[in-house]
Amino acid sequence: MSKQQLLKIKKYSDFVKILAGMGYEEVSNHGGSHRIFKADGKPCLSIPCHKPTCDIAIGTRRNIVLLLVNAGIV
Numbered sequence: 001m002s003k004q005q006l007l008k009i010k011k012y013s014d015f016v017k018i019l020a021g022m023g024y025e026e027v028s029n030h031g032g033s034h035r036i037f038k039a040d041g042k043p044c045l046s047i048p049c050h051k052p053t054c055d056i057a058i059g060t061r062r063n064i065v066l067l068l069v070n071a072g073i074v
Contacts, residue, residue, distance in 0.1 A: 003074055006065045010055045012047065019045070022073060043071050 001018060009015050016026070016035075024037040024045065037045040045064060047056065056064075068074045 001074065003065055003069055006068070006074060007061060009061070012049045012054055012056055013052050015047070015056055015061075016052075022068075042073055043067055 006015075006018065009018060012035075016037075019037055023039040023042065025039065027036050027038050029036050033048060033050055034046045035049050037047065045067070047064065048060065049056075065074065
């Protein structure tokens with residue numbers, strides 16, 4: 001998936017599906033409002049989510065995508 005395609009994904013639930021396809025798994029966050037995703041050999045991601053149906057803010061999406069691009073994942 002390209003950088004531009006990732007930036008177009010707005011819903012948290014859709015973004016999680018893409019991350020799962022990249023090898024990320026959600027780990028326990030102990031009840032916080034941020035969801036933590038980890039994968040072997042890839043940077044840890046923390047995504048704010050107050051409801052799974054909510055949108056991810058554009059700035060947050062941009063930062064996550066840039067992190068993935070800089071790590072060579074995307």
